[in-house]
Amino acid sequence: MQDFNITWIDITVVVIYLIASRAIPLWLNRGKKSDTGGFFLGGRNFVWPMIGFSLFATNMSGSSFVGMAGAGYSSGIAVYSYEWIAAVALVVFIFMLLPFYLRSGVFTMPEFLERRFDSRSRYIFAGMLIFLSIFLDCAGALYAGGLVIQTLFPSIDLWVGVLILTILAGIMSFFGGLGAVVISDTIQACVLLLGAALVLAAGLYAIPSWDAMVQAAPENGMSIIRPIDDPSLPWPGLFGVLIIGIYFWANNQLIVQRTLGAKTLDHGRWGSIFAGFLKLTSLFLMILPGLMALTLYPDLKTPDLAFPTIAFDLLPIVLRGIVLAALIAAITSTVDSILNSVSTMVTMDFVKPLRPHTSDAALVRIGQMTTVAVMLIVVLWAPQIIHFQSLWSYFQSILAYVTPPVVAIFFVGILWRGATPAGAFAAFVGGLGIGILGFFTIQVGGLVDFHFLYSASVLLFIGLALIIGVSLVTQHKPGEEVDELIWTTRILKDESKDLAAKPAWQNYRYQSLVLMVVTAIIVIWFW
Template identity: 55%
Template sequence: MQLPAQVQIPMQETTTPDFTVGPLDLTVIIVYLVASRIIPLWLGARAKKKSTKESSETESYFLGGRNFIWPFVGLSLVATNMSGATFVGLAGGAYNQGISIFAYEWMTTVILAVFIFFILPFYLRSGVFTLPEFLEKRFDRRSRMAFAGFNLFANMFIDMAAALFAGAIVVQTLYPEVPIWVAVAALAILAAIYTVVGGLGAVMISDSIQATVTILGGLIVFIATWRAIPSWDAVYETAGDDKMSLILPADNPDLPWPGLITGVLIIGLYYWTTNQLVVQRTLGARSLDHGRWGALMAGFIKLTFLFLFILPGVMALTLYDLDNPDTVFPTLVFDLLPAGLSGLIVAAVIAAITSTVDSILNSASTIVTMDFVKTFKPETTDRSLVLIGRIATVVALVVAIIWAPFIAQFDTLYNYLQSVLSYLVPPVVAVFLMGIGWKRVNATAAFLTLVILQPLGVIAFIFIEVNEVIELQFLYASGIGFATALIMLTVISIVGKTPDLEKTDELTWKRKYWKEETDTLRGTPVWANYRVLTGIMLAATVGLVVWFA
């Protein structure tokens, strides 16, 4: 899109909205938060009674009895992703660097296409509880333990800490006198209530409610911001070419265009295809079709994030001069919306943040229970496993509460998330993709790639991002790490022992699967054919990217 001719715009003023939470707002917030806990627990308890009759207690608690239909899968995927990093991070990132941050969203549709075509079928075919368990079935126990350990680390120090910090920003915007650690702890406890009690069933129901309300909330804020700006031309004039373009030059410090391939794609593949936190929703799907349709639903919703969360952040440039970009979203809410409605949006934001935290807690407890306890003590009863999972939930929560305040040293929340992942996840993505795509990859190659390159990634992150010893854009660092992992996997596999082909036969890609499925899909209605729906989703993605490029 081209910048329009010069237009006259009003002089930008520094505006300080009144963040006072009035009685009506406070009432709405309390009622919503209480209802959003009671309803999932009640419905989750009813669903649990039904699922425990058809499946084990552990399967019911950790995977909801594997009986979720596609709308719940799709909305839960969106809610898990729609954390404070969406409300606070996307709006703040857009205010700071422009609409190019949408790359992390539109690239999701490409990644989900890969997921539903080539990865999800193998996960469901294996019948696993966790993705580390899948690595044991494909490789061996060493890889399972290594990846399970990383998943716990990522859950506590990256995913959950970032979500809690985002929520604390919202709370401190409303109540500046509240210490950040108090805000973090309060949000954590709020999230833990139904995670500990209800398991994945309650979490999925809660996620579906939160996703629906927060999407509506984002739409309301977009409309209010659109009505408040002087004009669309004024937004272009204030933002400039760089901030109104999806594709940025290769030397851009925030999101250079080669980084879309070397970094954004790799980070997205980790998050949507190898992260237990996200994939656990599809593992609980009733069937492969329901898992695929749910993922497609999530992809279509992600495309709307440009309008719901990113453009309001850019439009805010014509309205405010803010020192902290991460305060953009709460500023828009309290400055532009009437009392009561602003309370509902704040409640939705807090609920979305706690919804992400509850998902992370369930993921962490599943890994502790099924990958560590069940593996080393297989005689443990189902009831004991559920109890251990609840204890693990509390421990993970405490660790995240302690770490979350340290995120404040990064420029924006999104910078923290993307820079950390860029150094840590390339080996994980390489192991999963190569393991499914090439039967020659052996167990030793997978294990060594994880235990050598991931610690090196931590060291590189500290030297480059924290201490700034050398200058390297983090998205390029991701590409370097991924290439190194591919080389390491290939070399060790070729010179090492050939894997047991009987073990890997059902867990690696073959052309016959595509042909067999093609025959099965003949006569399937268009609305139910995941290949047609995927094509529509990708076409919509291309249209958006071309329009805003």
Template identity: 50%
Template sequence: MLPASTTSGGGMPEFTVTGLDLAVIIGYLVLSRIIPLVASARMKKKAKAGGKETDESEDYFLGGRNFIWPFVGLSLVATNMSGATFVGLAGGAYDQGISIFAYEWMSAVILVIFIFFILPFYLRSKVFTLPEYLENRYDRRSRMAFAGFNLFANMFIDMAAALFAGAVVVKVLYPDIPMIVSVAVLAILAAVYTVIGGLGAVMISDSIQATVTIIGGVIVLIATFNAIESWDAVVQTAGDEKMSLILPADHPDLPWPGLITGVLIIGLYYWTTNQLVVQRTLGARSLDHGRWGSLLAGLIKLSFLFLFILPGVMALSLYPELESSDTVFPTLVFDLLPVGLRGLILAAVIAAITSTVDSILNSASTIVTMDFVKTLRPDTSQRRLVFSGRVSTVVALVVAIVWAPFIAQFDTLYQYLQSVLSFLVPPVVAVFLVGIASKRISATAAFLTLVILQPLGLALFIVTQVLPEEPTIQFLYAAGISFGLSVLMLFGISLLGPSPDESKTGELTWKKKYWTEESKELRGTPFWANYRFLSIGLLALTAFLVVVYA
């Protein structure tokens, strides 16, 4: 048997994928393409047999709004993972320490906010897309502006970056394979069931992918923990800063005030206003299933500390001289795991890649079809809408395949892409959240906030982050400033004009009576089914982890 890897001298390890590993990977890929399509078709058939009639477009884009909470939760997690979940979190922990867990525990907090104050309005409006929700709350101008931004972000940031990260993983294992080939193969693997089965197949696939990925993380965690000399040795090697979750206010990467001014705002965009993610909850069978699924996703996100981050920290004591942090995860897999089991972990990495890409493809096709095709041609038949969705999926795929390899030529710009959302998304968060909180916000205020502050944010990103040799402002602080300006602009413009029509705001803004009426409905509900008790439990667990590792 060939050696698994070589790490002597701290250089780049040599990786060998055996025949058994390859057989496991291929077997997984074949089954994970077939199972979602078959299961999705059976679910549709069962729903129709039970008398639940849905439009063809609703079946394709939202899975007939028939998903129970485990599918919703696992799909949310799988969508959130990318090809870099394993490699990126382990490598980031190796370089930066456990402070990168901030993005994970903050997700749990944000998902609680989401299910209390935001999701009910989305489901009440019965929309296909979040841009459509903006038209219901404001007007068509805001819908089209946000749809355009969402589509751009899906193709040029989310999907291209996911494919690029996946190709980097393949490059570590097979250096001779051209990047464009890796990108194309990964994209096609994700597109197979996305084009044919729509959101139904995607969510079933995501549930499988998330499960495999979590199992893979558990295996690597156990193997790494068994390999270290002792936990005390790990703590001593890592040092106090890398073992601390909360960093000083002047830290260049993650200052603690930035948790509120930046991480919270970026997270609110990602988990509550991004079509890519929220579409999973729009397909929930009911509000309860959407809420329970979101809480499950928050709980799984907390486990990332143990599944992906701590193995990276433990690698400091096992391989203290690795040349690149990107090799941390592959080194752990090939040094510590037996043949065959390595194939399962590599399958989990591919699962993370394809789960992100299939979700982005479905999101992009939904926006093109429902926000552009149906809006501009309202008489389009259901069959033509589904056909448009399939065509737009293929087009988005081709654009991302062509663009993804170019990211490799802009290493510095690719790193800056992690902060560009801090300048672009605060106006979006403000338009959605303030619009739900206050019926006084007008359609003109929302539209102008989007079309003025988003381009201005992009310009400021270039001036403060790209052009100078060193950034002139920490991007997490910039997000807070941008959000504050967005709120001021929304209220300032709204107060200068007449109050919005009650028909636009009546059902889509927060009222105390919603809380009171729901409280009555929840009386007698067992605590294990009451989302309020479950939310308190999730927040308590989050607080416990933050305090322990602070």
């Protein structure tokens, strides 16, 4: 195993960071979480920089931080497609979905589906999100984080690393609610970006030249768009990446909850666009360091050692402590967000509908107890993943099999007044049933050779067919119940009038255009 020389000075930097990154958010958020709006949505008072940083930090888990450099080391920059497509998905989100979410005043995405359709869709989606959040997202982030800590500190058992990270993350969610989580995410995003920038600068200084890095890269390693026979990311699969990306950035409670707490629609949109720009930096801050590590250390035992090796070999004391803090920031910012998201859905999608007279104070306490319960579950489950490595590798593709019908339901529901509760229910039950069958047939059983990204595209069209087909022969909700949740050209015209009175730099349409142009330039440059 690679020997990482971590000094007491580095550890001191990390400890100071850990104390400050917990104390400051809790102090700033004091007295702002007494009701459900305060605890679960931060009082709906988030401004755009906080939203953007929180979206970025929540998405960039420890596995992303280390894994993207590892992907760059082993196969090049193709993994960046998941990052630039995120910018596209965020633009789709702020144009098509966010205005309706904020207009409805909901706490959760399942609650929005109940407003548009019925309680069946709410409970199915809430149950699906809670299961995926606990057993896939949260456990996966903690497992990866535990492995990172074990790599840096071999004497620490995996379960101890998982427990430490869970407690660090749980403090924010339990005591501070979403308000403290978002403040913490803002701090941690800055530390994450600083740590990644330090590693990038050290790598650029150490490699002989840019051309030397290009020469060391694997075949097609400097190309974002891969040929159709590429086993990991063939170019037709990019549509599947977009489907998964739209679900993750536009329908997933974990992410959308930050924008539900926006001070205004403009702040929600500006924050999302800001997050899109931050996502574009990952090519330079997180993937290219992996290629630099390949240039400098071509014989590493595993690609995932690329990031810690280049950091600890090239950076001096103190700066290494900042990078360690950045790694912990990436892990805990994801986990505390998941804990808050799950507690929100359990409380607002199950407890409140079933016990409508429960007081706000009691709902907050239930949310806190849910956080503790989820912490116990993931601490017990995450270390067990090491015994199911082959199964866990299959789980990485599960979103391609279960999320496309969700995307179909949200978009058809907003774009078509004729979408019915029965149609949404059919798309959920049929789409998820077919998706799970496909997952076990293709991914686990290997009975059919079919790329999981292609499966996402097929399942989207199955979901569309189910909701549209069943809606054509079933009763839709009265117009007055859904009028405010349906997109019309009148909304576009009214919005255009409002935007005409604003300066161009405040117009989210121009901001989105700039984001798309920058995205296109990067993709074309590294085509």
